[in-house]
Amino acid sequence: xxxxxxxxxxxxxxxxxxxxxxxxxxxxxxxxxxxxxxxxxxxxxxxxxxxxxxxxxxxxxxxxxxxxxxxxxxxxxxxxxxxxxxxxxxxxxxxxxxxxxxxxxxxxxxxxxxxxxxxxxxxxxxxxxxxxxxxxxxxxxxxxxxxxxxxxxxxxxxx
Numbered sequence: 001x002x003x004x005x006x007x008x009x010x011x012x013x014x015x016x017x018x019x020x021x022x023x024x025x026x027x028x029x030x031x032x033x034x035x036x037x038x039x040x041x042x043x044x045x046x047x048x049x050x051x052x053x054x055x056x057x058x059x060x061x062x063x064x065x066x067x068x069x070x071x072x073x074x075x076x077x078x079x080x081x082x083x084x085x086x087x088x089x090x091x092x093x094x095x096x097x098x099x100x101x102x103x104x105x106x107x108x109x110x111x112x113x114x115x116x117x118x119x120x121x122x123x124x125x126x127x128x129x130x131x132x133x134x135x136x137x138x139x140x141x142x143x144x145x146x147x148x149x150x151x152x153x154x155x156x157x158x159x
Contacts, residue, residue: 001025002094005033005051007043013056016081024087035093037077041068048072052093113148116141 004026008014017037018028038044039056041064047053052074057065065076074093077086116134123130131141 001027002034002090003027003029003032004090005029005031005036007036007038007040007047008056009039013039013079013081017056017086020081020086021090024090026090035090037090041065041073044068044073045071052096054089054093109151112144113151116144116148120145 001024004021006014006017006021006028008017021028033051035052035054036047037054037056038047041055041057041061044053044055045068048071053072055065055068055073055076056079057076058079062076062078065073069075074096075089077089116130119133120127120130123133127141127145128138131138134141136144
């Protein structure tokens with residue numbers, strides 16, 4: 001399943017989470033993880049990056065955990081640990097990073113077409129205004145829209 005990094009200072013929580021993570025079919029690693037779990041909010045903020053970070057939080061730390069989420073921490077796992085919550089949060093965190101990778105894997109022409117159509121829609125079909133918003137000439141926008149239309153009909157790109 002997934003590689004999970006545990007940076008837990010409390011020995012009881014570390015052993016418990018290690019067992020929970022392995023029982024859920026994930027592996028515990030020291031580096032190059034797909035999800036990181038820590039019990040220190042400051043450490044969680046330092047770890048924010050492409051890997052989703054979960055922080056362990058007791059009832060008195062929820063406010064700080066939510067503040068950390070506003071700064072990029074993916075979420076928190078409530079202490080004391082509840083059955084199923086850890087695996088649920090790991091799955092959600094894994095889903096968020098997988099979704100980001102999938103979105104990035106779309107071909108450039110699909111991303112461009114989606115953006116152009118969104119801008120035209122936001123401009124209520126006014127192509128001159130959409131061209132200004134996109135920073136292209138009206139003829140360029142017209143040509144791009146023709147290409148998008150021909151691709152959606154299964155015809156090869158119009159030159």
